């Protein structure tokens with residue numbers, strides 16, 4: 001049996017609920033404390049990273065599927081991709097420039113997911129994305145449409161639970177906050 005005095009080391013707020021003390025040790029801090037930069041908790045970061053792993057296990061196939069769904073749901077977005085002019089959905093996979101873009105997109109999302117535990121780095125990466133997309137005249141609306149498709153695909157294909165989906169919503173909102181600052185500034 002632990003005595004109460006043993007619990008109060010390192011100024012930790014020890015919860016006397018089941019799993020509380022072990023959680024602090026296991027997660028290296030309160031798993032439910034929100035990071036001030038990302039707004040995400042350690043538990044939410046873990047949920048996002050765990051659900052991303054099977055997606056990034058097959059980046060080209062899953063990225064291609066994501067973009068096909070994106071253009072089907074919001075065809076206007078296809079017009080930004082010069083390499084897809086007069087190219088049908090069936091021909092996407094044979095198009096090397098399209099494939100290169102899928103690799104770019106998925107690698108960038110992977111960096112944003114993998115580095116959520118250092119949110120200031122992710123914020124800097126997202127500002128770069130905002131800058132490069134501002135040059136292409138891409139707007140907040142296009143990003144919201146992409147988010148909508150990602151969430152729907154996650155529900156349909158991965159059958160994610162509500163907690164994991166909510167964590168994804170928060171992660172994407174954190175990325176977008178920094179993308180949009182750059183997208184809307186006239187740098």
Ligand code: HEM
Nearest residue numbers: 077080081101104105108109129132133136138142143146
């Ligand atoms: C979180 C969301 C997104 C991420 C992480 C992302 C990432 C990237 C990356 C890494 C590149 C290549 C490098 C660069 O130019 O920056 C790229 C290119 C591009 N992105 Fe995005 N992107 C996102 C959303 C969008 C949206 C919503 C659109 C809207 C249509 C878009 C359209 C494009 C286009 C047209 C290119 C150039 C493709 C080419 O010519 O190869 N992206 N994106």
